[in-house]
Amino acid sequence: MNASSAMNNEPLIRIEAVERTFGGARRFLAPPSPLIHAVNGVTLTLRRGDALGVVGESGCGKSTLARMIMGIIPPTAGTIRYRDTDISSLRGADRRRLYRNIQFVFQDPQSSLNPRKTVREILEAPMKKLLNLDAAARERKARELMDRVNLRAEFLDRHPHEFSGGQAQRIGIARALAVDPDVLILDEPVSALDVSIQAQILSLLKELKSDLDLTYLFISHDLAVVDYLCEQVAVMYLGQVVEQGSVGEIFESPRHPYTHVLLRSVPEPGSHRPTRMELSGELPNPAALPAGCNFAPRCYRATARCRGEEPDLRGYGDGGHRAACHFADDPVPPPEDAITERNA
Amino acid sequence: MAVHSKFRRFFYNRLATVGLFIVLVVLVVSAAAPILPLTDPNQTVLTNRLLPPGSEGHPLGADELGRDMLSRLIWGTRVSLAVGLSATAIAALVGSLIGIFAAFYGGWLDNTLMRGIDMLMAFPYMLLALAIVAVLGAGLFNALVAISVVNIPFFARNVRGATVGLVRLEYVDAARLSGKSDMEVLFGELLPNVLPVIFITISTTVGWMILETAGLSFLGLGAQPPTADLGSMLGEGRKSILVAPHVATLPGLVILVLVIGINLLGDGLRDVLDPYLRSGALVSPRPATEVDTDLRRRLRSGDAVEPGTEVSPDGPGGNDGGGNDGGTVPLSVRELRTWFWQRSGRTSSAVRATDGVSFQVPRGAALGIMGESGSGKSVTALSVLGLVPTPPGRIMDGSIRFNGEELIGAPIERLRHYRGNRIAYIFQNPMTSLNPLITVGEQIAESVRHHQGVSRAAARERAQELMDKVQIPNAAARVDSYPHELSGGMRQRVGIAVALANDPDVIIADEPTTALDVTIQAQILKLLDDLRRSEGVSLVFISHDFGVISELCDRVVVMYAGQVVESGTVDEIYRHPLHPYTRRLMACVPRLGDRARALTAIPGLPPALDDLPTGCRFADRCDVVTDACREAPVELRGHGAREARCILVEETSA
Numbered sequence: 001m002n003a004s005s006a007m008n009n010e011p012l013i014r015i016e017a018v019e020r021t022f023g024g025a026r027r028f029l030a031p032p033s034p035l036i037h038a039v040n041g042v043t044l045t046l047r048r049g050d051a052l053g054v055v056g057e058s059g060c061g062k063s064t065l066a067r068m069i070m071g072i073i074p075p076t077a078g079t080i081r082y083r084d085t086d087i088s089s090l091r092g093a094d095r096r097r098l099y100r101n102i103q104f105v106f107q108d109p110q111s112s113l114n115p116r117k118t119v120r121e122i123l124e125a126p127m128k129k130l131l132n133l134d135a136a137a138r139e140r141k142a143r144e145l146m147d148r149v150n151l152r153a154e155f156l157d158r159h160p161h162e163f164s165g166g167q168a169q170r171i172g173i174a175r176a177l178a179v180d181p182d183v184l185i186l187d188e189p190v191s192a193l194d195v196s197i198q199a200q201i202l203s204l205l206k207e208l209k210s211d212l213d214l215t216y217l218f219i220s221h222d223l224a225v226v227d228y229l230c231e232q233v234a235v236m237y238l239g240q241v242v243e244q245g246s247v248g249e250i251f252e253s254p255r256h257p258y259t260h261v262l263l264r265s266v267p268e269p270g271s272h273r274p275t276r277m278e279l280s281g282e283l284p285n286p287a288a289l290p291a292g293c294n295f296a297p298r299c300y301r302a303t304a305r306c307r308g309e310e311p312d313l314r315g316y317g318d319g320g321h322r323a324a325c326h327f328a329d330d331p332v333p334p335p336e337d338a339i340t341e342r343n344a
Numbered sequence: 345m346a347v348h349s350k351f352r353r354f355f356y357n358r359l360a361t362v363g364l365f366i367v368l369v370v371l372v373v374s375a376a377a378p379i380l381p382l383t384d385p386n387q388t389v390l391t392n393r394l395l396p397p398g399s400e401g402h403p404l405g406a407d408e409l410g411r412d413m414l415s416r417l418i419w420g421t422r423v424s425l426a427v428g429l430s431a432t433a434i435a436a437l438v439g440s441l442i443g444i445f446a447a448f449y450g451g452w453l454d455n456t457l458m459r460g461i462d463m464l465m466a467f468p469y470m471l472l473a474l475a476i477v478a479v480l481g482a483g484l485f486n487a488l489v490a491i492s493v494v495n496i497p498f499f500a501r502n503v504r505g506a507t508v509g510l511v512r513l514e515y516v517d518a519a520r521l522s523g524k525s526d527m528e529v530l531f532g533e534l535l536p537n538v539l540p541v542i543f544i545t546i547s548t549t550v551g552w553m554i555l556e557t558a559g560l561s562f563l564g565l566g567a568q569p570p571t572a573d574l575g576s577m578l579g580e581g582r583k584s585i586l587v588a589p590h591v592a593t594l595p596g597l598v599i600l601v602l603v604i605g606i607n608l609l610g611d612g613l614r615d616v617l618d619p620y621l622r623s624g625a626l627v628s629p630r631p632a633t634e635v636d637t638d639l640r641r642r643l644r645s646g647d648a649v650e651p652g653t654e655v656s657p658d659g660p661g662g663n664d665g666g667g668n669d670g671g672t673v674p675l676s677v678r679e680l681r682t683w684f685w686q687r688s689g690r691t692s693s694a695v696r697a698t699d700g701v702s703f704q705v706p707r708g709a710a711l712g713i714m715g716e717s718g719s720g721k722s723v724t725a726l727s728v729l730g731l732v733p734t735p736p737g738r739i740m741d742g743s744i745r746f747n748g749e750e751l752i753g754a755p756i757e758r759l760r761h762y763r764g765n766r767i768a769y770i771f772q773n774p775m776t777s778l779n780p781l782i783t784v785g786e787q788i789a790e791s792v793r794h795h796q797g798v799s800r801a802a803a804r805e806r807a808q809e810l811m812d813k814v815q816i817p818n819a820a821a822r823v824d825s826y827p828h829e830l831s832g833g834m835r836q837r838v839g840i841a842v843a844l845a846n847d848p849d850v851i852i853a854d855e856p857t858t859a860l861d862v863t864i865q866a867q868i869l870k871l872l873d874d875l876r877r878s879e880g881v882s883l884v885f886i887s888h889d890f891g892v893i894s895e896l897c898d899r900v901v902v903m904y905a906g907q908v909v910e911s912g913t914v915d916e917i918y919r920h921p922l923h924p925y926t927r928r929l930m931a932c933v934p935r936l937g938d939r940a941r942a943l944t945a946i947p948g949l950p951p952a953l954d955d956l957p958t959g960c961r962f963a964d965r966c967d968v969v970t971d972a973c974r975e976a977p978v979e980l981r982g983h984g985a986r987e988a989r990c991i992l993v994e995e996t997s998a
Contacts, residue, residue: 057861058832072517096523104521112514116536129523164949175518194716195888199932199945221861228934228943251937265862266936267869267891270918 012183012215013046013069013102018078018088020064023287034287038064040239041078043313046183051209051216053226053247055262056236059286062219065236066187069217070104071095082183100130103176107188109168113160119146119171120156126178145174149204166197173204177212187219202229223266227251232320235259238286238294241313245321255316255323255331257299264334293325300334301327353616360612366605374422382415386570394588407577407591408584417598420572424599427488427566427573428554432546434492435553439499440542446500447507448530458504461497469494473556477565484573487566491556499545506541510534540617547610551603558599574599631760632730633682634738635753643743643753674849674882675705675728675767680742682720682727685735686954694740695954697723699906701742702980705850710876710883712893712914715903718950721886724903725852729763730754747849765795768843770853774835778827784838785811785823791845810841814871833864840871844879851876852884857892869895890930894918902926905950905961912986922988925962960990968992 019042024035039061046052054062068075071090080088087098103126106112113122123142127133133141143153149170160168169189176184186205190198206229209216220226226233227247234244235258243256254260284290284297293311296302305326313324355361373380383401392410395402404413442461446454464472476490510516511534519533560566561575569576574595581592635643679702684695698720705711715721726732728744728751744751746767751759771777778787788810789803798806804823811819814837827835836856843851853872857865873896876883887893893900894914902910902923910923921927928946935941948965951957959974960966966973972991980989 057863070517070521072520099521099523104518106514106518108514112518114515114519114533114537117533125519125524126522166949172518175522178522195933196716196929196946197949199934199943200947202934203943203945222934223862224934224936227936227939247939261863263936265866267865267889267895269891269894269930269933269935270914 010048011045012048012083013044013217014079014081015042015044015046015065015069016079016081018042018065018068018075018080020061020068020073021076036286037239037289038286039068039075042236042239042241044234044241044244046215046217048182048215049213050232051218051230053218053220053230053233054236055220055223055226055233057221057262059238060236061239062236063187066104066185066217066219069102069185071098096130099126099181100179101181102183102185103179103181105169105172105176105184105186105189108192109165109172110160112172113168115160118157118159122160122171123156123175123178126175130179141178145177148177148208149174164197165193166200169193169201170204173201173208177208180212181214183215183217185217185219188221189218190225191220191222198225205229223251223263235262238284238289240294240324241322242295242325243321243323244313246319249317249319249321253331255321255328256295256325257301257327257332257334258295259323260331260333261300301332354612357612357615359608360615363605363608363610363612366601367609370421370425370602370605374418374425377418377422380418382418383412385411385415385419385572387411394584394591396588397590397594404594405588405590407581408588411572413591413594416572416577417574417594420574420577420595421598421602423484423567423571423573424554424557424561424575425602427484427491427557428550431488431491431495431553431557432550434488435495435549436499436542436546438492439496440503440538442496442500443503443505444507444530444534444538447504447511448526448534450511454504457500461500464494465497470556470559473560474563474565477560482565482568484561484567484571487557487560490560491553494556495549495553498549499542502541502545503538506538507534510537544614544617547613548607551606551610554606555599555603574602629733629735631756632734633727633732634734636738636740639739639741640753643750673704673706674747675884676743676745677704677724677728678702678743678745680724680727680744681740682723682732682737682742683740684737693954695736696906696956697737697953698727699956700980701903701906701908703901703908703911705882705884707849707882708876708880709899710873710885710897712897712900713884713886713903714888714890714893714900715886716888716950718905718953719903720906721903722854725769725854725884725886728852729767729769730756730759731763731769761795764791764842764848765846766848767850767852768846768848770836770839770843770851770856772855772858774832774839775827777839778835778842780827783824783826784830784835784841785825788838788841788845791842795846806845807841810844811838813844813875814838814841816841831864832860833867836860836864836868837871840868840875844875844881847879848881850882850884852886854886855888856885858887858889865892872896890918890933902929905956906953907961907989908980908987909962909989910987916986922983922986922993923962923990924966924968924992928965928967 018039019037020039022036022038023033025033042065044052054065056062064073067073068088069080071087075088078088079086082098082101090098120142123145124138127138127141142156146153146156151167151170160171163171189205190201193201202225208214216230218226218230230247232245233247233250234241235250235256236242237258243250243254243259250259251263254263284294290297290307292307292309293299293302296306299306309326311324311326313322314328315322316328389410392402392406394408395406395410397403397405399405402412402414404417406412407416442457446457473490473494476493477486480486480489516529516533519529524532557566557573558575558578561573562579564579567573567576577595578592578599581595585592679700680698681696681700682698684697685692686695701720701724703711713721713724723732727739730751739752742752746762778784785804785807788807789800792798792803792806793800808819808823811823816822816834816837822830827838830838839856857868860868869892872883875881885893885896897914899911900914900917901908902917902925904925910917910921910926917926918930921930928944931944932946934943946965951961951964957963957974959976960978963969963973970992978989978991980987983993
């Protein structure tokens, strides 16, 4: 079993200094569209057997990152490697070969299934195109997959609209598993589902991961969901990773003020604690990012240094905990006076 | 199943059925022309010149060259149809290909193709057709080419429009991840979904194309003598219109009937195929939700909610006293049943969206309504001021009292008076509740002016005040912003400002923070909490998230499958949920810092609201279900100051 533990540290996906901009193009008879850095220099490693959660609020670039890994959009700079292959610019047959190893689960289970296809057609397409399986093998595998995601095999001949959101997401997961991939990229796979259904899918994902020895990159805005499913987490803000490390470290002793705020903002069931509002203001305009630290304009610790000098993502301790804050040596939670008492 | 019901819907449309009949008769007769006992349509018998209809051997008479009119009409229709249909087929094929490729590849290809299409459309199409025929020379084939070309833009534009909406859907990405090539995605995934649009466009243009063919032939540019088509017959008959009117009138009538038939058929097909029309977009909803006539009568005679069905009179909210003490309970809902009537074929069935919902909101209190999608929480909220659309919604039973006044069945003027004034709503997505073309300040001011009748300037000032109150930074400048210029959080603040415009007694907020990020959600929750406390307004807060409700509300009502299954204070319900659904719902939500806890998901799905079980609606998903649970409807029973709809909860347990 020594070999397997060595394999467990093997990096499967290495994202290095990846950037992606949108806009900035010259337009006919119009000023150039504003240039937006959706992803701005992200470096992350996804190791075999890991579940890496990428969290952040809308516009932080987490979905763009996922779509770059899948080759749906190419990065403007940096490299993305799967094992030793640079996959950021694969085309045609090479890219199709990659899809045997990396697959994707989408956010909206209904719109990710073609309404005109039966479940069988949807599940068999990747087996046929990517694995060249014959009809009998495809049929056998389709039934196996349905069983895996706890759906009845009779459903194979139905169309997507006949399923509830949770069932449709099971089909989406089954499709991703059809080629026996190593890595699943999951882009908010439960955020469109009701809470009782969300738990079913999360349990299924946890079970599949250990049964099939999968590696997850899990994109989510819901910290509690990431806490439940993932071992590693990266917190993104305005296109950059501001903090990353093990889920335990990050959620229990965060070093970046934004992580502090994010954790404090999650409403807690059953507690009539004072409603808090640490963050004044909104996301800055991504087309006109502030100088220095991106978070400085909203940060409770910001100093002149923060507004002038951009902090590096530096390591703390030996557990792989990294944070991009000038004060990460001495993390301080949001001050009490930012917490407004209920004037009951 | 789907195909079957489409057929049935088509035949409900009488006019469309008439259209189908006309088209079928014309098609069959003209297809059968070679085997029908007709004389040669081009056989000239000058002795029969301008023979009137009803003559022997010539039931429809003869034209000025003595040719049999019936035979010429049938053969002529055949030619007109053949040209019209071929032109449609060519235009549909070429236009759809242009549209689908332009949409799929976008960029310069889209620009080049669509600007070309724009240029074609810049000419009046009949002139363009004339110009094409003028260049190519007169003749049926050239007329066909001209008509196809001028109709390509209609297909290209419609198909591109439909495809652009589909290209960004996730199933297109998913197909690529399944290893499909561009062509396989285009023709295997997209085309089947665009086909209805192509059919709709065909059904609406084919009549036109037949008319255009006739037009060109009428001008002598299409069918050349002696070939008959409807247009050329009309043109030739025109010369003898005074002596023998039937020669021109008959082909004219055939064109008229044929085109009307095709258009009726096309409209019928479009109603069946177009999802927008199918969803009832043409049915204009009533100004207020319809109230069942029987309930109306009972409300008038004062026995709307029978004493037997009334919920625990000593339960939550203390002494409700039949709405007499509106002083402490501004809003009281009892036994509300709002159903959606759906029609399938000749029978209609009810979707019981809310099925006996009761709650009270005391003055200054915040009541949470928690439930998953389909639990009836939003329908409950909209029913209060009759905002559930009719059709299909109808209030079947219940009582909704606002400060003691019954709102169900109240005249529309009363409801209008209360809407946005005494009772205000905040919705999940402010982008859909705000008008994108009007500045936010103007929208707030509009609500002020409508209910308070103050001057424009005063209303604007009040709007700015309200924007300050909801903590929109720099309100003086933002008052002139349009909704799209604000972030999601700021838009929701505007939504709250609109709600506050007339100092309402009750604010009903339906998932107001669900679309927002957590840090923004925390800001909005704080704002709502402060406003409730400073303004003394009662708040009904609807959410699927118990955490959010915990932060804001005192009491909570848990809904499942259209019913209240439990109510109590937030703390009680959190610490000691009575109903198995509430208990299991709490257990299946992941919580921060509690990763060791296993999630126990609730198996299965909620019951269909048009096919509900007799007994407990949660029985099929419950882990402590007994046979008795399924036998009879379970009532909501009081347990001290709480209520639960479960027979297993002991009377003494609370």
